[in-house]
Amino acid sequence: MGQKLNARLWAMLLLVASGGFLVGCGAETPEAEAPDTAIEEPTAETATDGEEEGILEIRASGEDRAVEGFTSKDGWELSFDHIYVTFDEVTAFQSDPPFDAQADDSIQAVQEVRLPELTTVDLTADPDDEDSVLIDEVAAPAGRYNALSWKMAQATDGPAEGYSMVFQGTATRDGETIDFTLKMSPEFTYTCGDFIGDERKGILEADSMADLQATFHLDHLFGDAGKADDDSTNLMALGFDPLANLAEDGVVDVSTDELEELLSEEEYAMLTDMVIPELGHVGEGHCQVSELS
Amino acid sequence: MKLPPLALLTLAGVGGLPTAALGHGVILERQATEAIEVTAQYDTGEPLTEAQVLVFSPEDPQNPWSQGRTDDQGRFWFRPDQDLVGTWEVIVRQAGHGGLVTVEVEETGAATAENPAAEGDDSGSSMQSASVNGVNDVANLSPLHRVVLMGTTIWGFIGTALFFWRRKD
Structure with missing residues (x-):
């Protein structure tokens, strides 16, 4: 009798325990572990020991528009004899993590190389490359160069002396031809991330050669008839009409300092606050821009 | 007793x-797997539809590990190889507009968006966002x-x- 009571007592305990387990099961729904979203700390993994080097070319491009010309948003057919741009403090970086120009980030360089001199180039011509022109080249540790910065500075000598960017060319519309020279003096620093284009750039292996490219989008200045009128590029571009209106005897030769007096306040603000800062890219990749003067 | x-x-x-x-x-x-969703749009809110997408693994930044096109809402999904730990890069391009977003795949297999806002454009109308979401498929x-x-x-x-x-x- 005592054994039977003990057995029944334990059976009751088991049933009560199973009931408790059911409650426990209901309360403890299986949960997937959330992925660890912590961002890894930057490391110097991509830096090299300095012994394995290659040659890094830094090039500049005005794309096809600089070489072949194009039609502005207001119908002027533009061709360019020269587009001078002056570069200073051109620096290529291996950034880890990769630099995001649209965030409030700064480049976290594990390696960097800088061109030594202020250099003026002409975006319209290079006998070896129709699409870009060499600024300079530098011996650099092998690795992945995924960020580029430069100052668009005023030239100290040469055909663009005193200006950071100079356009010389011809505009034609409805039988009217205007020879134009537009001289820009504002200086900006462009800080850009990885090149985005048809090919990847900046991947430098030892005893090899790679290149990076500073790219200038001329449609931001003149607009592009190939795009819709309400395309944001055209909405934010100056066009050529404001310059054509200043021409005398088919010639306009003007600087941005003079344009401050000659353009409307709205047009001048567009030129200096929106157009010139938007000129610099890395392929299709964006840049952070800060004005120097 | x-x-x-x-x-x-x-x-x-x-x-x-x-x-x-x-x-x-x-x-x-249980097996936790992750898919990455990339969304590309201009700052006007207009999605980059049918845009070219190139995915690069940490092992080979030169040749795409995968490629495809965004859907009609500018979205693209891919599932990174969890064995390839490091920074994955996704480039989205369309007619001169482009942006890049990175995804960090860690040792645990977790994927983290390094720069959820993609960079780049051709027009001042930048690709404004590239959201990256980790998805647990089979964990529950x-x-x-x-x-x-x-x-x-x-x-x-x-x-x-x-x-x-x-x-x-």
């Missing part, structure tokens, strides 16, 4: 519930699995109770 040895073992089993369940032959496995038990798990465990308790409850003739 002297406790029956079998009862002690069963009580110990209450603390080790999964053992009791798996003892009835139900094998439960299905309702059927839960029912089977609870049922087999309860039946184990009831059977054991009936064993002690039975009359000895």
Whole structure:
């Protein structure tokens, strides 16, 4: 009798325990572990020991528009004899993590190389490359160069002396031809991330050669008839009409300092606050821009 | 009072519930996998539809690991190889507009968006966002699995109770 009571007592305990387990099961729904979203700390993994080097070319491009010309948003057919741009403090970086120009980030360089001199180039011509022109080249540790910065500075000598960017060319519309020279003096620093284009750039292996490219989008200045009128590029571009209106005897030769007096306040603000800062890219990749003067 | 040895073992089993369940032959496995969603749009809110997408693994930044096109809402999904730990890069391009977003795949297999806002454009109308979401596909038990798990465990308790409850003739 005592054994039977003990057995029944334990059976009751088991049933009560199973009931408790059911409650426990209901309360403890299986949960997937959330992925660890912590961002890894930057490391110097991509830096090299300095012994394995290659040659890094830094090039500049005005794309096809600089070489072949194009039609502005207001119908002027533009061709360019020269587009001078002056570069200073051109620096290529291996950034880890990769630099995001649209965030409030700064480049976290594990390696960097800088061109030594202020250099003026002409975006319209290079006998070896129709699409870009060499600024300079530098011996650099092998690795992945995924960020580029430069100052668009005023030239100290040469055909663009005193200006950071100079356009010389011809505009034609409805039988009217205007020879134009537009001289820009504002200086900006462009800080850009990885090149985005048809090919990847900046991947430098030892005893090899790679290149990076500073790219200038001329449609931001003149607009592009190939795009819709309400395309944001055209909405934010100056066009050529404001310059054509200043021409005398088919010639306009003007600087941005003079344009401050000659353009409307709205047009001048567009030129200096929106157009010139938007000129610099890395392929299709964006840049952070800060004005120097 | 002297406790029956079998009862002690069963009580110990209450603390080790999964053992009791798996003892009835139900094998439960969980595998966390992750898919990455990239969304590309201009700052006007207009999506980059049918845009070219190139995915580069940490092993080869030169040649795409995968490629495709965004859908009509500017979205693209891919599932990175969790064995390739490091920074993955996704480039989205369309007619001169482009942006890049990176995804960090860590040792644990977790994927983290390094720069959820993509960079780049051709027009001042930048690709404004490239959201990256980790998705756990198989981590949760299905309702059927839960029912089977609870049922087999309860039946184990009831059977054991009936064993002690039975009359000895």
